[in-house]
Amino acid sequence: MSVQERKERERAVRERLIVATARELAEQQGWDAVTTRRLAERIEYSQPVLYSHFRGKREIIGAVALEGAAEMAAALRAATSAVDDPRARVTALAHAYLDFAASSPAVYDALFQLDGGLAFAQEDTPELLKDAFAALLESLEEVAGGGVHPGVFTEVFWASLHGFATLTRSGRLPPEYAERRVELLVDRLAMV
Amino acid sequence: MSVQERKERERAVRERLIVATARELAEQQGWDAVTTRRLAERIEYSQPVLYSHFRGKREIIGAVALEGAAEMAAALRAATSAVDDPRARVTALAHAYLDFAASSPAVYDALFQLDGGLAFAQEDTPELLKDAFAALLESLEEVAGGGVHPGVFTEVFWASLHGFATLTRSGRLPPEYAERRVELLVDRLAMV
DNA sequence: GATTCGATGCTAGCACCGCTAGACAAGGGA
DNA sequence: TCCCTTGTCTAGCGGTGCTAGCATCGAATC
Structure with a gap:
């Protein structure tokens, strides 16, 4: 034995x-x-x-993605936990997200760009992925505004950040206005 | 001769x-x-x-991207030209963008996801790419709101749509709330 | 009309890719 | 000590992007 x-x-x-x-x-x-x-x-x-x-290269990418999801969730929570003001917390969340994407591009790609064979937004979605989404939602639901589904609000905010991250890294968005874009996004999306 | x-x-x-x-x-x-x-x-x-x-496969992708940029610009202008209300025009723009991405995924990828060796947001950016961005800007600048740079506003709106398009197609965003996400985005971002 | 010669497209091949069949050796159990 | 399972390796499959070098074709000249 x-x-x-x-x-x-x-x-x-x-x-x-x-x-x-x-x-x-x-x-x-x-x-x-x-x-x-x-x-x-x-x-x-x-x-x-x-x-x-692993069954193949795809599964290896998936394994890296899962590892990355856990780290990303931890990074987001670490960046937001010490911030009291809801709006400032959302700004901190956005910066933490973009920092993670910029400093770990390969992990970010494994998570959100490449095919790692993982299920998203389904029942059989790995808990680590659900938890990463939950980390976003925790800071976002309180600024979603009345009558808006917090999950949908989180999806919109997340998709925007994802657009920033990917378009910036591929050179399609100029880096110089990055900060102004984040400010504008938070200003307009966050209620209160 | x-x-x-x-x-x-x-x-x-x-x-x-x-x-x-x-x-x-x-x-x-x-x-x-x-x-x-x-x-x-x-x-x-x-x-x-x-x-x-062509120098290689990359340049072929770039050529497809340029072709696609022209078509996208045309599609966006066609969808918005007949709409009078600025806000409704932005909604039409968003739908036209997402329809293009969904119905021509390969062209969309050549444009915004793959490396076609093209320069973006620079002096040597091909005119066709600048014009596609201009097609977005034409409908967006009037709802950017006071004190906000129209170009930056367009970048934010575009990045959000790009996030919707890519995350939805890769199965990372559930398709069922697509319409609500667009509504929310336009509601919050468009001033008046 | 024959001949030269440059342009042009071909065959064949490079090094690399993801993935797998089958040989082989090392180790534990009887 | 022997057997047999388990695990790892070598070698190879069909594919990839890309290129060297040959052959052929056709236009221009004599």
Whole structure:
């Protein structure tokens, strides 16, 4: 029994190593550079080992996304918890979101841009993803305004931030007015 | 002279054929299916011919994007020109934008998601791209509100629509509340 | 009309991709 | 000690974007 337990433990360690290495490589050189060959070489195993942990590259992206969702939720809560004023809290939330997207672009892509095989906005959505959305909602529901569904309001705010993040990083939005865009968005969307 | 002119004409025809075929293939089966081999086979030439017109696949995507920018601008203007009320015009604009994104996903991706090697929001930005942004601005500047830079306002509105379009298509936003999201966005952002 | 010669499109091939079949070795259980 | 399961490896499949170098075709010249 103990032998099997040790093996399972070692397998789990190696699986975390794969995910961490994939993430590291993606942040360093982009997801295009995360090939199964390079990834295998970095973890010092052969390619087929990857497929004994994940069905394919997509699932590895999904694993990085889940890890990222947890970190993002934590970052959002950390940035908002110390702020008392509801409106200021929303501003802090927006900045924390955009900072996360800018400082961890590969993780952000795994979450919101690439196909990691994860279900969103459904029953079988992983709890970590639901919780990341919940982290947004917690700061947003109180400024949604009367008669507006907090979930829908959160979706609108989130989609806007997502647009900022992706269009800015791909060079389609100029960086110079980033702050004014955030101010305008919060000013107009947040009631009170 | 006439011989050379004829050749140039034929070259231009073939170049348009490449772009049209790439676009068609991308809309039918997604950009992943647009490989240089398949594209070459469809236009009934060998692969290297593609490289006598474009530096690589990226430039072909860029060509599709430019074509799409012109169509998008036309679609946006067509949808808004007949609407008199400024606020209703913005709503029509939003719907036209989202309809374009949903009905021509491959072209939309070439424009706003993939790397087509085009410059955005710079001096050397192609006129067609500037004009597509102008088409947005024309309907939005009059509802930007006082003291707000129309360009910045347009960027915010556009980024939000982009978030809706991309997150909805990748299954990250549920489609059922799409209409309510648009209403909320227009309600809050448009002044008067 | 024959001949030269440059332009043009082709075949073949590079290094790389995601993924997998099948050989092989190491280790625990009898 | 032997067997057999488990796990990992090598090698290879069909695909990718892209390119070197050859062959052919056609326009211009003699």
